[in-house]
Amino acid sequence: MTFTQSSNEGVFRGWILLRIIVWIDVEKGQVSLSTSDLETESGDMLTDPLLVYEKAEEMAARYYQNVLSRMESE
Numbered sequence: 001m002t003f004t005q006s007s008n009e010g011v012f013r014g015w016i017l018l019r020i021i022v023w024i025d026v027e028k029g030q031v032s033l034s035t036s037d038l039e040t041e042s043g044d045m046l047t048d049p050l051l052v053y054e055k056a057e058e059m060a061a062r063y064y065q066n067v068l069s070r071m072e073s074e
Helices: 049-073
Strands: 020-025 030-034
16 A cells, blocks of 8 residues: 555544554655554454554564565575
8 A cells, every 4th residue: 555645644544553664765755664564464454453553563573584684695
């Protein structure tokens, strides 16, 4: 799901959304955010967002470890 700054305003008013930064382009001023990388199983954010919130820190740590592993193997 992709949102521009103008289309994102007010879409989730009152919601708290957890996202993980998966990519940053400093030159273009762009950031790619993901909720799917916080899910235990694909679609969890749609079917059980509370589960995703409860496991967010654990899943973010796994994501970070996977990124480090890939960087070390290159």
